[in-house]
Amino acid sequence: MNGFNRVLMFIYSVFIAIISVVLLYGLIDKDIFANIIAPLPSVVTGPVSKYVYLAVLVMLFVSSIVSISNSVIYGRLNRTRLRKTDIGTVDIGADAIESIALNAARSAQVGIKSARCHVAPAKNGAIKINLSCELYSNVEIPASMAKVQEKVKKDIERYTGVIVESVLVRVAKVEATTAKVESR
Numbered sequence: 325m326n327g328f329n330r331v332l333m334f335i336y337s338v339f340i341a342i343i344s345v346v347l348l349y350g351l352i353d354k355d356i357f358a359n360i361i362a363p364l365p366s367v368v369t370g371p372v373s374k375y376v377y378l379a380v381l382v383m384l385f386v387s388s389i390v391s392i393s394n395s396v397i398y399g400r401l402n403r404t405r406l407r408k409t410d411i412g413t414v415d416i417g418a419d420a421i422e423s424i425a426l427n428a429a430r431s432a433q434v435g436i437k438s439a440r441c442h443v444a445p446a447k448n449g450a451i452k453i454n455l456s457c458e459l460y461s462n463v464e465i466p467a468s469m470a471k472v473q474e475k476v477k478k479d480i481e482r483y484t485g486v487i488v489e490s491v492l493v494r495v496a497k498v499e500a501t502t503a504k505v506e507s508r
Contacts, residue, residue: 332387332390332391333391335387336387336388336391339384346360416484416486418443420484421443421451421453421480421484421486422441422442422443424479424480424483424484425441425443425453425455425476425479425480425491426439426440426441426455427479428472428475428476428478428479428480429441429455429457429472429475429476431475432468432471432472432475434463434468434469434471434472435459435460435462435463435468436457436458436459436460436472437457437458437459437460437499438457438458439455439456439457439458440455440456441453441454441455441456442454446489446490447489448487449486449487450486450487450488450489451480451486451487451488451489452488452489452490452491452492453476453477453480453488453490453491453492454492454494455472455476455491455492455493455494456494456496457469457472457493457494457495457496458495458496458497458498458499459495459497459498459499460498460499461498461499461500463498465495465498469493469495472491472493473491473493476488476491477491
């Protein structure tokens with residue numbers, strides 16, 4: 325989200341928070357609503373205050389519509405990547421990119437027992453990949469995870485054409501090896 329949208333969302337969130345606090349306070353003090361509404365007729369009927377009141381209401385309404393539409397649009401762009409070709413467009417979903425990343429991590433053959441992936445948008449149409457891995461205990465973590473990072477970045481860029489800004493690998497767990505003793 326750009327800076328303007330963030331400021332708009334912040335202002336809108338503060339406004340909603342204030343309304344929520346007033347409504348919660350209304351559970352304790354029943355007269356608060358009468359005190360809030362009492363000056364409203366004089367504000368609405370005043371020659372200048374009527375237009376200020378209208379401007380504030382229109383601004384709140386427009387900011388709510390803009391924030392809702394930006395949330396929907398941002399969410400859609402977060403889930404898909406569009407590529408235009410001569411014939412039409414190709415829509416690559418985040419699930420497809422995550423599957424490619426997981427397949428690349430497993431095919432690196434560096435002792436990954438299981439992995440989870442999350443794709444996040446980055447600047448200029450690029451993406452960020454976050455991998456959370458569970459490893460076997462006999463893995464040299466720094467060298468192996470560097471190999472996973474390179475393979476994931478290379479495979480996603482090759483198969484989708486989407487630029488990968490970064491690949492963050494988090495080792496969540498190392499599986500302990502236990503010696504199995506067979507009884508006779």
